[in-house]
């Protein structure tokens with residue numbers, strides 16, 4: 001299953017629209033045993049670009065899913081750690097011990113972190129009662 005997550009993250013990355021940064025990113029997550037993926041989509045109005053993780057989450061929600069069980073992110077040769085905004089977006093649907101894996105464009109494992117390690121003391125849905 002990890003292999004499938006990596007495969008889909010790489011495939012999503014190959015479809016990234018990143019003409020401005022030229023930094024292509026793919027993300028794939030598993031929810032209820034199903035894999036959903038996304039890529040970054042930039043815009044001539046730079047701040048409107050969206051991250052790969054956001055695309056994968058949108059695909060999961062569109063499919064009726066609500067829980068991220070595992071997620072893989074691929075950017076360049078260094079670990080592509082999710083940006084701060086994406087950490088919060090992942091928190092919405094991920095448990096504190098969710099594993100976030102980072103791989104390189106060849107699919108080789110680079111780093112794994114728990115969501116808690118990436119976003120300690122996170123604000124989340126529980127805070128709203």
Ligand SMILES: O=c1ccn([C@H]2C[C@H](O)[C@@H](CO)O2)c(=O)[nH]1
Nearest residue numbers: 021023025040051052081082083
């Ligand atoms: O985890 C990350 C980090 C960056 N990006 C995108 C945003 C932008 O399009 C490009 C450069 O920051 O990479 C992602 O999609 N996910």
Ligand SMILES: [Zn+2]
Nearest residue numbers: 051083085086
């Ligand atoms: Zn992001």
